[in-house]
Amino acid sequence: MNAETTTNAVHCSAIRKSFGSGETRTEVLRGIDFTASQGEMTFLVGPSGCGKTTLISIIAGLLTADEGHVSLFGEDLSALSPREQILFRRRNLGFVFQQYNLLPSLTAAENAAVPLLAAGMNRKTAVARASEMLDQLGLGHRVSAMPRVLSGGQQQRVALARALVHDPRLIVCDEPTAALDHKSGESVMNLLATSAVHPDRAVLVVTHDNRVFHFAHQIAHMDDGVITHVDQQALNSRLQSSPS
Amino acid sequence: MKIKGLILPLVAAGCLVYAVVSIAQTQPTRELTHPPSSPPRSTFENTVAAVGLVEPSSEAITIGSHLSGIVDSVLVKAGDPAPKGTPLFTLDVRALKAQRSVAAAQVSQATAQVSVARESLTQARRRLDSANALNDPRAIANEERADRASEVSKLEASLASAQASVELAKAELGAVETDLERATVTSPIDGRVLQVRLRAGEFIDGGADSRLILGRTDPLHVRADVDEFEIPRLKPGSRATASPRGNAGVHIDLEFVRFEPLVIPKRSLTGDSTERVDTRVLQAIYRIVPADAPVFIGQQMDIFIEASPRQSES
Amino acid sequence: MIPIAISMLRHDGPKFMALVLAVALAAFLTQNQASILSAFLGMTGSQIRDVREANLWVMEPDTECFDQAKPLKQTAVQTIRGFSGVEWAVPVVKVDTNARTEAGKLSTVTLLGVPEDSRVGEPRMKLGDASAIYRRDGAVIDPGGFSLLFPGQTFKSGMKVRIHDEWLTLHGISDAAPPFTGFPVMHVSQTTAMRLNRAEARATTFVVGRMLPNADQQAITASIRRETGWKAMTRTEFENASYDYYAAQGVPNLFYITIAIGFVVGIAFTGQTFLMFVKENARAFTTLKVLGVTHGQLGRMMAAQAGLVVFMGLGIGTALAVGVTEAAKLMPFLRALYIPWEVALACGGVIAAVTFLAAGFAFNKVLKLQPADVFRS
Numbered sequence: 064m065n066a067e068t069t070t071n072a073v074h075c076s077a078i079r080k081s082f083g084s085g086e087t088r089t090e091v092l093r094g095i096d097f098t099a100s101q102g103e104m105t106f107l108v109g110p111s112g113c114g115k116t117t118l119i120s121i122i123a124g125l126l127t128a129d130e131g132h133v134s135l136f137g138e139d140l141s142a143l144s145p146r147e148q149i150l151f152r153r154r155n156l157g158f159v160f161q162q163y164n165l166l167p168s169l170t171a172a173e174n175a176a177v178p179l180l181a182a183g184m185n186r187k188t189a190v191a192r193a194s195e196m197l198d199q200l201g202l203g204h205r206v207s208a209m210p211r212v213l214s215g216g217q218q219q220r221v222a223l224a225r226a227l228v229h230d231p232r233l234i235v236c237d238e239p240t241a242a243l244d245h246k247s248g249e250s251v252m253n254l255l256a257t258s259a260v261h262p263d264r265a266v267l268v269v270t271h272d273n274r275v276f277h278f279a280h281q282i283a284h285m286d287d288g289v290i291t292h293v294d295q296q297a298l299n300s301r302l303q304s305s306p307s
Numbered sequence: 308m309k310i311k312g313l314i315l316p317l318v319a320a321g322c323l324v325y326a327v328v329s330i331a332q333t334q335p336t337r338e339l340t341h342p343p344s345s346p347p348r349s350t351f352e353n354t355v356a357a358v359g360l361v362e363p364s365s366e367a368i369t370i371g372s373h374l375s376g377i378v379d380s381v382l383v384k385a386g387d388p389a390p391k392g393t394p395l396f397t398l399d400v401r402a403l404k405a406q407r408s409v410a411a412a413q414v415s416q417a418t419a420q421v422s423v424a425r426e427s428l429t430q431a432r433r434r435l436d437s438a439n440a441l442n443d444p445r446a447i448a449n450e451e452r453a454d455r456a457s458e459v460s461k462l463e464a465s466l467a468s469a470q471a472s473v474e475l476a477k478a479e480l481g482a483v484e485t486d487l488e489r490a491t492v493t494s495p496i497d498g499r500v501l502q503v504r505l506r507a508g509e510f511i512d513g514g515a516d517s518r519l520i521l522g523r524t525d526p527l528h529v530r531a532d533v534d535e536f537e538i539p540r541l542k543p544g545s546r547a548t549a550s551p552r553g554n555a556g557v558h559i560d561l562e563f564v565r566f567e568p569l570v571i572p573k574r575s576l577t578g579d580s581t582e583r584v585d586t587r588v589l590q591a592i593y594r595i596v597p598a599d600a601p602v603f604i605g606q607q608m609d610i611f612i613e614a615s616p617r618q619s620e621s
Numbered sequence: 622m623i624p625i626a627i628s629m630l631r632h633d634g635p636k637f638m639a640l641v642l643a644v645a646l647a648a649f650l651t652q653n654q655a656s657i658l659s660a661f662l663g664m665t666g667s668q669i670r671d672v673r674e675a676n677l678w679v680m681e682p683d684t685e686c687f688d689q690a691k692p693l694k695q696t697a698v699q700t701i702r703g704f705s706g707v708e709w710a711v712p713v714v715k716v717d718t719n720a721r722t723e724a725g726k727l728s729t730v731t732l733l734g735v736p737e738d739s740r741v742g743e744p745r746m747k748l749g750d751a752s753a754i755y756r757r758d759g760a761v762i763d764p765g766g767f768s769l770l771f772p773g774q775t776f777k778s779g780m781k782v783r784i785h786d787e788w789l790t791l792h793g794i795s796d797a798a799p800p801f802t803g804f805p806v807m808h809v810s811q812t813t814a815m816r817l818n819r820a821e822a823r824a825t826t827f828v829v830g831r832m833l834p835n836a837d838q839q840a841i842t843a844s845i846r847r848e849t850g851w852k853a854m855t856r857t858e859f860e861n862a863s864y865d866y867y868a869a870q871g872v873p874n875l876f877y878i879t880i881a882i883g884f885v886v887g888i889a890f891t892g893q894t895f896l897m898f899v900k901e902n903a904r905a906f907t908t909l910k911v912l913g914v915t916h917g918q919l920g921r922m923m924a925a926q927a928g929l930v931v932f933m934g935l936g937i938g939t940a941l942a943v944g945v946t947e948a949a950k951l952m953p954f955l956r957a958l959y960i961p962w963e964v965a966l967a968c969g970g971v972i973a974a975v976t977f978l979a980a981g982f983a984f985n986k987v988l989k990l991q992p993a994d995v996f997r998s
Contacts, residue, residue: 116996116997119996120993120996123911125911125991125992125993125995126993146915146916149910149913149914149915150913150915152911152912152913153912153913153914154913156913158911158912158995160908160995160996161996162904164904164905164908164995166625166628166629166905166908166909167632167905168625168628168629168631168632168633169625169628173625173628177625177909177912177914178912178913180622180625181622181909181912181913181914181915181918182913186624225912237996315641315933316929316932316933318936318937319641319932319933319934319936319937320932320936321936321940322936322937322939322940322941323932323935323936323939323940325940325943326936326939326940326942326943326965327939329943329947330939330943330959330960330962330965331962333946333959333960334959334961334962335670335959337670338673339673339674339675339676339831340673340674341674342674342709342711342739342740342741343739343740343741343743344738344739344740345709345739346709346710346711346736346738346739346741347702347709347738347739348708348709349702349703352705353703353705354702354703354705355699355703356698356699356700356701356702356703357699358699532696534696534699534700536700536849537699537700537703540703552738553737553738555738555739573695573696585694585822585823586694586695586696588696609702611702614703616705617705617844617848
């Protein structure tokens, strides 16, 4: 990838955020400038409490920054009404969580179909599309399974399907491998690298699991509310050689 | 724990259907029905309603007897026409007949006494005449002549007395014969026998007795009791109809006869309850127009009289 | 999203059951109590409704309800017949007296004298023929009264009841609605009733009549009141007056308490359970919010959940109330029990409203969930 083909999907400048007030006030983000590009997988790494989660919350529009400016694909989120923010999120964002956050009452396919259903798609079509996506992720045989009978890796793959099913332009992953053993984590990251990375899409992964750092195109290191440095990596050759 | 399938919602739906159907079916009906047999209804726009009794136009005449005694024979039965003078019943007259014989004998006896007195008087007169013919005072004493004259006077009085006795005996005979006539009771009017509860052999007391009732039944009258509060709405001569109790479909035309002049306490017509009289009524008499009206004397009628509208309704 | 909401609720079996049962219990309690109250007080109009032919009731001004009536003077029926718009009028003879069976059982009874000419108020029969009351000393009795006077016995025509010094012969069981007083109701001919009337100097208890179909009923009753000084009411008005007379004695308060408890149980239990449901499903709700489910969609989801609970709870609760009512009706004294559709609808409506209100409180909690908390594990 070179500078011409990569576009800024996420652009943050001078983000500041603090919680609490008075004596208990803590400044979590202290002037973040950050960029993530389409077609790339960007890792956000750093020790616990460094502000990674707060930063992705702000990027995803779940929190509002005290100062600074966030734009997603050129759109200034803070200029949108709360309802427009929700609709923007529904259309353009996919999420993968550490604890998978599947709805226990829904089957794998139904879980994966939630973004489509929320957008008002007819249930049958949505579930069919979700099943297709699960099939692509190697879970075609478990579309009707309930989450509690699935292994952690399988659940995270269902979550991945849910993040991808509506073809979003930005995928936000919060510690996607933290709850998984090494093998499952590796397999999930592989799927993420092969299925999620797309020229029109940016993937943002928050992790402190250094076993999976090699999947990143770019790694932003955070500490104590600031980004300390950014590593650029070339891993195309490695991606192609890794087992799926 | 997950509730499998649709069993529970279906059970709930079934319950709801059962509840709705059951509630719908158990709602009480409040429709008005029609009476099994029609109650009396007025035929007039404005009505005074009353109840009344059918009675003979002469009103009911309870036949009394002058004499007390045992009834010998009843000559009529209920329903018989009884023109004026028709014998109705007779009393046992044997005692009267015996009295008549006694009285007749007394007449004969008195008549005979008159003959005796007359003979004695004739004889006395003759003796007086012969004494008067002897003008010689020596032939007959003056005293003797005076005695004979006195004898004649005495016997004249005796004759008068005997003749009076005859009159008395005849009068007594006449009285017995009147009683004999009166022992046969006759109809006082042209009427009809309405009730005979008198049998041969029964004792009848002189004076009031209601065992034989007579009345004029052509035409019949109805005596209607009108509550005194309704009097202002009544007009003499207004039209009226009557329905016999239990036959409300029949409306019999009535013709006004008169009002009774007295407002009287209401007499209970509806049964032998211990009803307290707290209502006064005006009695209006109406004639039943159709001769063949299906009514009987004493029958209760529901009467509707055409009336003036109420002040508030007009 | 509605099926998702339903599956979320059904997945949480215990809470789902608790919600349904809470609503069912509230529906059962309120409908049962309200219908008992309504049927119970409705019995105050039993004898009024049983005169099915009449829509006009005339009585002395002192009369407040059917059971407590001062008789009218004898000519009252004629007076009423004289009013324009009154198609017909007949007397009702009611005699309150004591009856004794051959076995010595004693009870206060209400004798109703049916006029022989019009037969207005002649009872419908469960057993036997109503025309038997026109026989001398013939009578029929209501089922509740029969079981009171002849406990445990089956009816045989010819059973006898003594009133004063006379033996009345029972020829049948009537379908007379149970009276509020609970005393036996016997129908006899008006002649018999008047003969057995020892307590009152007057025989005519009420005058009932029919107003012409197109007549202005209010104008007629007003005119009777004005002209005669008596009370004149339509059948419904008299029923309501009898109802109010007894309702004013305070009986309903007991029922109101139970009904209130039903509603309170409904709102407290369902509200609490909905809150717990939201609390336990907070992660799912937060995730849905993060995934772009709007507040409107979430609201519809909660409403669907509440709707399902209401549908099932009301279905089960109402069926339970109906079932209990049907079972209770087998007892002679409770024959008049029924659930008025107004009661069913009102209770159902209030419970539905309460449940939706409870769901609304819970929804408020959903609205307050912070999407950013989704990253907290």
